[in-house]
Amino acid sequence: MKTDYDVVVIGAGPAGSLAAKTAAENGLDVLLIEKRQEIGVPVRCAEGVSKEAIQQFVEIDRRWIAAEVVGAKVYAPDGTEIVMGEEMAGNEVGFVLERKIFDRHLARLAAKAGANVLVKTTATGIKRVDGLVEVSMRSMGENFNAKTKIVIGCDGVESRVGKWAGIDTTLKLGEIESCVQYLVTGIDFDPEYTYFWLGKSIAPGGYIWLFPKGNSAANVGIGVLPSMADRSPKEYLDRFMEEVFPEGEVVEVVVGGVPVKGPIETAVADNVMLAGDAARHSDPITGGGIANAMKAGYFAGTVAKEAVEKGDFSAIMLRKYDELWKNDFGKSLHRNKILQQKFIKMDDETLNKLARSIAGYNLGEMSVKKLVLELVKKNPRLLWDIKSLFI
């Protein structure tokens, strides 16, 4: 087995596959390893993503699109409805993916670009030796090491690469959404929309979502902050299901944690870059992480190429990667962290009031920015302190 690489990418989620694909396309010698035996399984995702984010990096393939949506319906604790998005079908802005297929597709693109891929292969440690890195791995039960110039840690929410490299990405109890989701069939909803239910009594520190998956099935899930919830997310979700969708049958359970930490100070160390959930790149308000993971993987792949060309794998050189993600989605991570802090503190009555202030007409665009700007316009005094975030 080959044991010398320019880049070893740890984890074959969207971040890892994009990093490996990009680095390999740039002529680097790349190894992509994944600890699971099946890439993409089990799924830990509600699978919603903007069309634009995906189109930027891959050609759309219907095999991994479960549904398309035109907008979102958001519900305050008292049931007040806010509608965002296009008025009509034919203007779909969002995809609900089939990630089991999508993640594999991305890994195949990495392989096609020239990366070596190993599944059922876990990274167990990294060690710096003479300016390079030795990655220890366990592949189908056999231990082996590979030498590499650069490690890209794309090992998701449970990332240990950061810890090994001295980048502390441990999440505090107010920095992770503890999530449970059911794939539910036989329920009644408008399949053109995603749904969100807000409120401290419904989902403390988070929200309940419904993302359509075609054929009257949907991902119905919940995220709560362990620092605020006094029951498990499963208990909150079960209560909601009983009240709202008692007729639904659950055909799949998804469990997971989403980082909602906001931007970390640095995602690099000597020879190491972190991308995607490993770098806590998911959004503190929406919990969405697919789009940022893909972007971060792409950025890390391009910086790896430059570093290899220059023969410089120091943290100072790799800071270029920090600059790229911070100047891109880093700004909205920062803004949305502040928004999250503000909104999770609101009691249900305040949320009701805010929702009522803009209920009744369609906001047009489906985005956090649009929603918050409308709220600020109608409630300048209540929200005076977040107005400046958008200037």
Next chain:
Amino acid sequence: MRRISINRYRCAYCGACVAVCKFDANELVETFLTIHEDKCTLCMACVKTCPMQALEVEE
């Protein structure tokens, strides 16, 4: 001795507990969670985070 016990019938191998462990004391490989008792400080972060309530302190 007190330690964290794992209810493997509940655990959905999601890795959230690993994300909140400051002490690199747990590890998830596929469906199998391991807690390294030599490193575990019983800080309870994982117990509070687990979406499935699969972890608890065992006396």
